[in-house]
Amino acid sequence: xxxxxxxERIFIWxxxxxxxxxxxxxxxxxSQSKRYPRIILLTLVIVGFLFQTLGLYGRGLKTSSCPLGxxxxxxxxxxxxxxxxxxxxxPAFRMSLLGFxxxxxxxxxxxxxxxxxxxxxxYETGPNxxxxxxxxxxxxxxxxxxxxxxxALTSVMYLVQNYGLKQKRSKGMVSFLPSILQLDQMNKxxxxxxxxxxxxxxxxxxxxxxxxxxxxxxxxxxFALALWLAYLLVLILRLLNYLIGIxxxxxxxxxxxxxxxxxxxxxxxxxxxDEQPSEQGP
Amino acid sequence: MSxxxxxxxxxxxxxxxxxxxxxxxxxISADRVASLYSGLRAIDSLEECLVLNTCNRIELxxxxxxxxxxxxxxxxxxxxxxxxxxxxxxxxxxxxGLDVVNHLxxxxxxxxxxxxxxxxxxxxxxxSYQTAAEMASVGPVLHRVFQKCFQSTKxxxxxxxxxxxxxxxxxxxxDLALRIFGKLTSSRILVIGTGEVGEKTVKALKSxxxxxxxxxxxxxxxxxxxxxxxxxxxxxxxxxxxxxxxFDIIVCSTASPEIIISSSMIKAVMHERPNxxxxxxxxxVPRDIASQVSDIPNVFLYNLDDLAKIANENxxxxxxxxxxxxxxxQERAARLWSGLEHIEITH
Numbered sequence: 001x002x003x004x005x006x007x008e009r010i011f012i013w014x015x016x017x018x019x020x021x022x023x024x025x026x027x028x029x030x031s032q033s034k035r036y037p038r039i040i041l042l043t044l045v046i047v048g049f050l051f052q053t054l055g056l057y058g059r060g061l062k063t064s065s066c067p068l069g070x071x072x073x074x075x076x077x078x079x080x081x082x083x084x085x086x087x088x089x090x091p092a093f094r095m096s097l098l099g100f101x102x103x104x105x106x107x108x109x110x111x112x113x114x115x116x117x118x119x120x121x122x123y124e125t126g127p128n129x130x131x132x133x134x135x136x137x138x139x140x141x142x143x144x145x146x147x148x149x150x151x152a153l154t155s156v157m158y159l160v161q162n163y164g165l166k167q168k169r170s171k172g173m174v175s176f177l178p179s180i181l182q183l184d185q186m187n188k189x190x191x192x193x194x195x196x197x198x199x200x201x202x203x204x205x206x207x208x209x210x211x212x213x214x215x216x217x218x219x220x221x222x223f224a225l226a227l228w229l230a231y232l233l234v235l236i237l238r239l240l241n242y243l244i245g246i247x248x249x250x251x252x253x254x255x256x257x258x259x260x261x262x263x264x265x266x267x268x269x270x271x272x273x274d275e276q277p278s279e280q281g282p
Numbered sequence: 283m284s285x286x287x288x289x290x291x292x293x294x295x296x297x298x299x300x301x302x303x304x305x306x307x308x309x310i311s312a313d314r315v316a317s318l319y320s321g322l323r324a325i326d327s328l329e330e331c332l333v334l335n336t337c338n339r340i341e342l343x344x345x346x347x348x349x350x351x352x353x354x355x356x357x358x359x360x361x362x363x364x365x366x367x368x369x370x371x372x373x374x375x376x377x378x379g380l381d382v383v384n385h386l387x388x389x390x391x392x393x394x395x396x397x398x399x400x401x402x403x404x405x406x407x408x409x410s411y412q413t414a415a416e417m418a419s420v421g422p423v424l425h426r427v428f429q430k431c432f433q434s435t436k437x438x439x440x441x442x443x444x445x446x447x448x449x450x451x452x453x454x455x456x457d458l459a460l461r462i463f464g465k466l467t468s469s470r471i472l473v474i475g476t477g478e479v480g481e482k483t484v485k486a487l488k489s490x491x492x493x494x495x496x497x498x499x500x501x502x503x504x505x506x507x508x509x510x511x512x513x514x515x516x517x518x519x520x521x522x523x524x525x526x527x528x529f530d531i532i533v534c535s536t537a538s539p540e541i542i543i544s545s546s547m548i549k550a551v552m553h554e555r556p557n558x559x560x561x562x563x564x565x566x567v568p569r570d571i572a573s574q575v576s577d578i579p580n581v582f583l584y585n586l587d588d589l590a591k592i593a594n595e596n597x598x599x600x601x602x603x604x605x606x607x608x609x610x611x612q613e614r615a616a617r618l619w620s621g622l623e624h625i626e627i628t629h
Contacts, residue, residue: 165461165582170454170592179464180559180580244557245579 008062009114011055012076016110018048019083019103026100030173041099048106049083056080063123068138072120074263075113077139079106081146082153089150089186097177101153133208140201141224145259147194148231151187152256155249158183162246184245187252188238195228195235202228223262230255288329289346290423292377292385293355296339296394300373308340308363308373319417321358327351330421332414332428336406338395343382345423352376380619383427387611390435392444393604398597399444404435423622434614442610444603451479452486454589454596455563459487459531462561462582466492472529473497473514474522474542476504479565479586480535484512487531496529498522500536523547527554533563534570545574552578563589 022044029037056076059067067073086102113119157177164174178186202224234251237243243251295308310318315333322331322342330345342355360367377385388394390407411428414420420428438444456466463469469492473484476499484495495514498521499505505516517525526532526547536542543562552560557580564571564585576583 161461165458166576168584168588168592170457170595174461177461179460180462182464184557241556247579 008055008058009120011051011058012110013114015048015050015052015055016107016114018044018051019107019110022048022103023100023107026097026103030100030176038099041103045083045099045103046087048103049080049087052076052080052083052106052110066135066139068135068142069123070119070121071263072113072116074142075109075119077142078145078149078260079109081143082106082149085146085150085190097157097173098150098153101157102150105149105153131208133204137201137205137208140197140204144194144198144201147190147197148252148256148259151190151194152253154183154186154190155252158187158249159246159253162249187249191231191235191238191252195231198228198231227255227259227262230258288423289349289351290379290382290427291344291346291351292341292382293344293352293359293374294339294341294377294385295370295374296341298394299375304369304373305338305340307365309337310335310340315413316417318362319414319419321362322355323417323419325351325354325358327354330424331419332410332424334389334407334410336403339389341389343386343424343427345421380615383431383615383619384612386427386431387434387615388608390431391438391607391611393607393611398601398604401439404432404439407435408432426622427618430614430618434611437614438607438610442603442607444607450482450486451565451586451589451593452483454592455483455533455584456486456490458582458584458592459561460490462559463530466490466531468494469530470494470528471496471514471531471533472517472522472526473508473512474519474532474534474570475499475536475538475566476501476508477535477537477565480533481508481512483533483535483563483565487533488512492531496525500538527551529560530558531561531563533565535565536570538566538570539568541570541572543571543575545572545578548575548578548581552580556580565589 022041025037025044026041056067056073059073063069066077068077082102083106086098090098090102158180161174161177161180161183164170164177165180177183205224234243234248234255238248295305297305300308310333315335318333319331322328322333322344327346327348328344328351329347330343332343334341334343342359344351344355356367356370359365360370385394386407390404392399392401392403395403407428411420414424459466459469466487469487471484471487471492471494473480473495476497484492488495493513495509495512496517497505497509497512497514498517498519499508500519502516502518505519508514509516523543526543532543534543548560548562559580559582562571562575562581562583564583567586569585571583571585573583573585575581
């Protein structure tokens with residue numbers, strides 16, 4: 001297990017706390033019906049993102065690989081991707097409040113992963129790190145998880161806006177959310193992007209699997225394929241207009257929650273190398 | 283009192299001091315404003331003057347060297363409007379010194395407006411200031427007071443929620459339409475009925491970019507007249523149910539005693555456009571649209587009560603913010619007032 005106070009964990013703690021401050025600040029402003037402090041929130045998220053990047057970079061240097069070897073690193077990589085997506089698509093598509101929701105997700109999952117030391121157990125990467133194809137597969141797969149995380153957030157935003165409009169609410173958060181139509185279009189794009197990246201990740205993984213059947217655990221293969229098929233099915237149904245509106249949004253939220261839960265069976269199938277504190281940590 | 287006895291004065295009649303029928307008599311058309319200015323500038327003891335003339339107020343901001351200027355101004359005003367002096371006293375008021383600065387700050391920021399927080403007044407104050415500057419009737423004191431007033435107005439607008447929210451039915455409808463469609467440039471609108479509220483609502487939607495507008499009415503001529511007025515097209519009343527799926531926003535304001543849009547009608551429409559939301563605004567009493575329509579996914583129905591409730595909620599939030607704004611503006615006015623000492627104004 002890595003030391004609880006290693007350098008990169010300090011960076012990641014700082015990032016998580018900055019995300020938490022951004023979320024609490026946004027929540028307070030919205031609950032007081034004050035002007036949404038977009039600049040302050042964006043600054044906090046950007047600084048948090050820089051700390052999280054430094055933390056993950058430091059961890060990558062220690063493991064000589066992309067840091068995706070344990071649940072802690074996986075969670076951090078997913079939230080890092082979600083924040084990256086917010087920083088890219090938030091300003092471009094004027095997705096107000098996406099930063100608030102992204103900061104909440106990154107703070108919640110990030111602090112949870114930091115508070116459970118067992119999730120940050122050590123693992124073997126070999127003297128030269130992990131095979132680059134496996135790293136590509138893993139990083140792309142987790143990048144798609146990050147896209148699905150953002151999709152889940154925009155789906156929640158859709159559900160909140162839809163509820164506000166149906167219940168004739170005009171105060172608080174709903175007045176700052178993007179429109180129903182914008183959120184719907186964003187959901188469609190994110191789903192398409194997530195499925196495309198996930199398909200690429202699965203394809204790279206399959207090549208490796210065909211090369212060596214024994215190297216990949218059945219549980220991991222089954223869960224990954226099931227999740228990919230589920231998202232692919234949702235995309236097809238969405239494109240055919242069979243799954244739309246609040247049903248589509250709920251499906252995206254439930255599917256992302258399920259995808260997070262599948263990380264545990266997948267991770268459990270990985271051989272645990274060492275339950276003791278690792279020498280990789282400081 | 284300072285050496286030269288300059289005094290900052292305000293003579294005004296507003297919606298707070300005079301009813302509509304009196305304000306109508308005080309109203310000055312744009313072409314007569316110049317004439318009022320030339321009359322005021324002919325008064326010897328008047329150093330600076332500025333006229334603020336809107337539908338809800340006529341205000342004269344004055345810098346004078348003599349206290350007896352009040353009677354001169356009143357006489358001039360009565361003569362200008364052919365108005366009895368007793369009547370004028372009843373419906374007008376004077377303020378002086380710091381109270382004038384406080385009043386101007388409150389007027390410009392919209393907290394003295396009839397619709398609290400409205401933004402139109404700020405533009406009107408700026409425009410009046412510009413006119414006065416062009417006529418060279420403002421000097422160092424009014425320049426300073428009005429510049430600081432615009433700064434304070436901007437600060438209050440940016441840092442309080444005084445201007446947040448909408449307060450007319452039309453603007454509430456626009457606000458809701460934006461929450462559904464994001465922008466209205468590609469939204470197609472159908473107006474059923476040619477009532478005044480419906481027309482105003484459509485005009486509000488049009489002001490935010492909507493340009494594809496159709497009108498339907500039991501009397502086709504009425505539909506054509508309104509369509510022409512709002513640059514839309516008329517649809518025969520019998521044809522509107524078949525065309526509903528082509529529209530995103532439907533505004534109803536007919537005098538029909540019965541429902542004209544049923545739930546089953548909209549369910550069928552939504553089969554044709556399942557992924558495109560529809561926004562129904564029912565301004566009719568009795569209602570034109572069945573309330574069950576709001577249960578259909580992706581359909582949003584608001585009636586007059588719903589819109590009025592939101593408008594009043596927004597108005598309440600503005601009223602609650604007034605005290606905060608007033609306090610901020612008074613602090614700023616006091617700072618400006620103490621800074622005017624060196625221009626030898628009466629304190």
